[in-house]
Amino acid sequence: MRKRSAAKGFVITFALAMTAMATAGCALAERSEFATINLSIRQENMFATKAGGQPMPDTNQFVLQITNSAGEYVYHGLYSAKPAIINVPAGTYSLSIVSEEFDAPDWDAPMYGDAISVVAASGESVNVNFLCKMINTGLKIRMTDRYILKYPGTLTVAQEKGSLSYTSSESRFGYFDAGNATFSAVASDGSVQQLFSKQFSAGQMLTLTLDAGSSDSQSKISVKVDTTATYLSQTIMVDQYQNAQGDGQSQETAFSVAEAALHPEESVWVWGYIVGGDLTSSAINYEAPFSKNSNLAIAASPQCKERSECMAIELASGNDIREAVNLVDHPEVLGHKIYIQGTVKESYFGITGLKTIKAFVLE
Numbered sequence: 001m002r003k004r005s006a007a008k009g010f011v012i013t014f015a016l017a018m019t020a021m022a023t024a025g026c027a028l029a030e031r032s033e034f035a036t037i038n039l040s041i042r043q044e045n046m047f048a049t050k051a052g053g054q055p056m057p058d059t060n061q062f063v064l065q066i067t068n069s070a071g072e073y074v075y076h077g078l079y080s081a082k083p084a085i086i087n088v089p090a091g092t093y094s095l096s097i098v099s100e101e102f103d104a105p106d107w108d109a110p111m112y113g114d115a116i117s118v119v120a121a122s123g124e125s126v127n128v129n130f131l132c133k134m135i136n137t138g139l140k141i142r143m144t145d146r147y148i149l150k151y152p153g154t155l156t157v158a159q160e161k162g163s164l165s166y167t168s169s170e171s172r173f174g175y176f177d178a179g180n181a182t183f184s185a186v187a188s189d190g191s192v193q194q195l196f197s198k199q200f201s202a203g204q205m206l207t208l209t210l211d212a213g214s215s216d217s218q219s220k221i222s223v224k225v226d227t228t229a230t231y232l233s234q235t236i237m238v239d240q241y242q243n244a245q246g247d248g249q250s251q252e253t254a255f256s257v258a259e260a261a262l263h264p265e266e267s268v269w270v271w272g273y274i275v276g277g278d279l280t281s282s283a284i285n286y287e288a289p290f291s292k293n294s295n296l297a298i299a300a301s302p303q304c305k306e307r308s309e310c311m312a313i314e315l316a317s318g319n320d321i322r323e324a325v326n327l328v329d330h331p332e333v334l335g336h337k338i339y340i341q342g343t344v345k346e347s348y349f350g351i352t353g354l355k356t357i358k359a360f361v362l363e
Contacts, residue, residue, distance in 0.1 A: 035120035090122040104162030137200035138173040151185040178202040272298030277327040293326035312353040
């Protein structure tokens with residue numbers, strides 16, 4: 001639920017402080033114990049919107065907060081209501097500005113802002129230039145017919161501060177704090193089945209397509225960049241996450257290929273079956289003979305022949321994994337299950353990848 005700042009008391013307190021400073025007159029000037037903070041907001045291109053997107057926010061309605069090193073408010077209120085001159089005692093100050101204040105996920109509620117810390121020295125004038133960017137995450141859900149057939153109720157996306165419920169006909173973006181969110185299917189009788197969790201990043205406009213079916217694994221990702229935010233589209237095969245209890249931090253709790261795709265730039269364990277090699281930006285070789293010892297592909301099923309369901313594995317020179325499982329020297333490991341610890345990459349040879357391998361176990 002969004003709320004505008006109503007902290008008029010802080011504005012009054014600040015006004016009284018300004019009056020006291022003015023009364024001190026020349027004595028203050030001689031001691032130079034105060035500094036001046038000048039504020040501005042950069043607007044070039046920062047609120048460019050796509051067709052059908054959010055309207056440009058009015059920066060005068062932004063909420064400004066200034067606190068001193070003790071965490072005490074110097075000002076908390078609308079940007080348009082701030083004093084024309086902000087004189088403060090010399091010291092360190094934290095300044096932040098947001099387009100909205102809300103305490104729970106909400107529909108059509110992008111939040112823009114910036115935060116800056118400054119040291120205001122005695123007698124100096126400090127210029128603070130806010131460059132506001134989107135600081136929460138937009139989420140749109142699309143459901144395939146197969147998903148709706150298997151999970152005919154609503155989908156709840158929950159965070160610590162609250163949740164939103166998506167129906168199959170919902171076309172709006174819901175907005176969430178950056179951080180972890182849990183996705184659950186809610187049946188008509190009120191029963192809840194947790195499906196998976198996902199990390200949100202600030203500035204993302206994320207469209208998730210939820211699918212269900214007989215395939216063991218699916219994670220299709222496409223990315224395009226906008227001047228305001230990063231727009232991401234992902235297809236998630238929900239069935240892959242059922243009864244999943246792994247956290248990716250050990251071989252015993254390793255992620256599947258589809259689960260690992262939700263944790264870019266994290267160092268995790270992943271399990272899969274070696275299904276091919278000789279990767280290029282558009283193809284995988286699924287049958288011997290193989291010609292490259294620098295990479296291979298794994299998937300949730302040893303019979304997988306769908307490139308989009310595979311993960312590309314880096315076999316770096318000098319790493320033990322290259323010597324042990326490269327398909328040029330060891331074609332016999334094709335079809336074997338393997339556990340690998342490494343860093344997840346959103347794109348390696350055009351699909352989800354695993355690089356900087358630290359450990360592996362071949363079964």
